[in-house]
Amino acid sequence: MSTDMEATAPGGTPTTDTLPRRFADFDTLGEALDYAASGVRGLNFHDARGTLVRAYPYSELREDALAQARRLIAAGVRPEDRIALVAETGAEFASLFFGVVYAGAWPVPLPLPTSFGGREAYVEQLRVQLSSCDPKMLIFPPELAQMAGEAARIAGVEGIDWSEFATRETPEAELPTAKGDDIAYLQYSSGSTRFPHGVAITHHALLNNLAAHSHGMKLVGTDRCVSWLPWYHDMGLVGCFLSPVANQVSTDYLKTEDFARRPLAWLDLISRNTGTTLSYSPTFGYDICARRMSSQTKASDRFDLSRWRVAGNGADMIRPDVMQSFVDAFGDAGFQASAFLPSYGLAEATLAVSIMPPGEGIQVELVEETELSGGDRRGDRPQRFRAIVNCGKPVRDMTVEIREEDGTPLPERAIGKVWCKGPSVMVGYFRDEAATEACMADGWLDTGDMGYMSDGYVYIVGRAKDMIIVNGRNHWPQDIEWAVEQLPGFKAGDIAAFAITTPGGEETPAVLVQCRASDDAERQRLREEIRERVRAVTGMNCVIELVPPRTLPRTSSGKLSRAKARNLYLNGEIKPYAIAA
CATH class of the missing domain: 3.30.300.30 (ANL, C-terminal domain)
Structure with a gap:
């Protein structure tokens, strides 16, 4: 097979490029897209069966984003205005997100409805997040016009169907010049419901984390990414949308709802796009795929996962038993257990706090339950152990400390609160000084997680509030x-x-x-x-x-x-x- 065929997904943007690779070393996110647009890579959107629907080179994304920026400015949008966007995976959201950035405003990705809670719960979730970020407008896909439009009306915000917005004129306008310490976007963490916290991230913080991310994964010129992660969650938005732009990686997407209906379509896409080497998922994504294979024949009859170099895992507690089940189910399709790349992060740190060095796979330590709970073993009950997964080393420029409840640093292997400090930590929660002060001190962020350090690696044992x-x-x-x-x-x-x-x-x-x-x-x-x-x-x-x-x-x-x-x-x-x- 020729190198060119290996480097290109069928009909999609190429995997390789003659454009010299830059690892997110830009002053602003707009500059990152400007540079990526001078090459041939881009985003590729697929339907539920993994068929390519649209190849979207970064050059086309930039052109569309500049047009969106002019529409926004014509609509009265000014620098630092918030523009709420329902984060449907597709070219429309991508162009709007970067259009808002080019206009100097702050994009605020908001969730799609889930199968839990129904219409009323979704409208209420949007309403409280709109009230929190106080946007100039909410722009949404036409199929959500009824629900998103109602939420906008209740919140007193202008609601706009993005298909209608795309038909508006694009008068010439002078675009503002962004600086590295300007806010790039607001991110609502996945737990933000009744009391939402909009995480404010600067261009500098974002690009620092994206550079650290690519450094930690040892990104190379032949890497290609596949993702089904939602763009309203930090791992999907930052790790699988903004990182590919800033690091010039061609990426193939399934919509999250399509993955939920047909999980194995994710692995089909990895198999079919022969350049694919990178893909991330929370534990439950690997779990559901392993379960779907349990009643089928050999995985090698359908999949080829031999090129999957980085099988990232994060966003929830990593379960070693689930990871082993995935290896058992897909090992004969070429999947290597060493491809697993555990990581730890949170929206308040932009994304990544620690990443396992590629090739080291899942490593666990057995910790006695009384050590985990901070008590002494009582009575004659037998010792019980929990396998705690190694979540890697702090990413470049990030420092991690384990502390007592009163803030006193703890020694090696002592379990306590996980604190981190680095250039990618958030400015704070938007318009919520009390919540910001409750978790930040002298540039340090209290993650709210419990864990310990061992030989320079981070181990997470759970959420303190749980x-x-x-x-x-x-x-x-x-x-x-x-x-x-x-x-x-x-x-x-x-x-x-x-x-x-x-x-x-x-x-x-x-x-x-x-x-x-x-x-x-x-x-x-x-x-x-x-x-x-x-x-x-x-x-x-x-x-x-x-x-x-x-x-x-x-x-x-x-x-x-x-x-x-x-x-x-x-x-x-x-x-x-x-x-x-």
């Missing part, structure tokens, strides 16, 4: 959920554990379990089996509630939201199955 404290002892919800997952018929994402207060005033864990059984006697049997399993693993008696499938809420990035599950349960909005008399 910790369950009963009788003075700390318990991680992941350990309770894992115990239930070991029972037949349950899987990751079916279980949510959190603390509640009983009528007697005592703290106790509650465990919500999605149950598919319809027979009362079977449900009662499952309830007792779950109760005994949790007691055996944790030594605790828990409130066990069985709930219908698809009940537990998710964040916009697909992660289980324990905090929201707890609120919905306590408010009576999650209705468990009745206990048979």
Whole structure:
């Protein structure tokens, strides 16, 4: 096969380019696109079956973005105005995002509706985020005109269908000159619902993180990316949209909703586009693909994953058992376990805080549960260990410290709060000084996560706010959920554990379990089996509630939201199955 054929996806933008590669070493995001547009690479959008719908070279993206900028300026948009954009994966959002940047305003990507919550929940989510960012306008895809338009009306914001906006005139206008310390965009973290926090990221912070990202992954000229991640989440927006522009990488996209319907289309696209070497996913993406293959024949009959150099993993707790299941399912299709690249990050640090060096794969340390919870092992209960995944080394220019609750730095291998400091840390939360001061001090960011350092590597053990404290002892919800997952018929994402207060005033864990059984006697049997399993693993008696499938809420990035599950349960909005008399 010729080099040219290897370097190009069928009908898409080329993988390789004669343009000298620059690793995000620009002053502003607009400059990054200006440079990428002088080459031949670009973005490529595919339908649900992975068929190329549109090749979108960076040169065309820049031309469209400049036209969008002139339309925005003609509509009265000024520097530092916020422009809210519903982040549908496609050329329209891409051109609008960069059009807002060229106009000197701040794009604010907002989510698409999910399958959870329905119309009213989506309208309310948009409304609170619009109220938070106070935008000049909300621009949305025509198919969401009813819901997004209603949210804009309630929030008192002008709502515009982007197909209508694209027909407007593009009068000549002088574009403002951006500086590196100007705000580039606002990002709402995936947990931003009732009390949204708009993360303000400068051009300098963004490009520093994108350069560190490419450095950590050891990006080369023959790399090509495939992604299904949503553009309203930091890993999708920053890692798989803005990074390819700033580092001049051709990228192929499936829409997130298409991946959800046909997960294996992701691996089909990687197999078919022979230049593909990079693709990222949270753990659940690998999990669902491995499960879909379990009933099929050899993966090698359908897939070729031998060129997949960086199989990135982040955005939620990394499960080594799931990663092994993926290797078991796709090893014969050429997938190498060493391709796994665990990472850790958050929107408040732009994206990446730590990245595993390529080729080192999944590495775990077994940590005794009493070390994880900060207690002493009691009684004659056997030791129990949890496998904690190595999330790599701090990216270039980033410093990580583990601290006590009072801010005192902790030594090697001591578990505490994870703090980070570097040029890519956010300016703060938009118009929320109190929330900013609560998590930032002297340039350091309190990530809200718990972890430890070992030999220069970062290990994450959980979210501090998820910790369950009963009788003075700390318990991680992941350990309770894992115990239930070991029972037949349950899987990751079916279980949510959190603390509640009983009528007697005592703290106790509650465990919500999605149950598919319809027979009362079977449900009662499952309830007792779950109760005994949790007691055996944790030594605790828990409130066990069985709930219908698809009940537990998710964040916009697909992660289980324990905090929201707890609120919905306590408010009576999650209705468990009745206990048979």
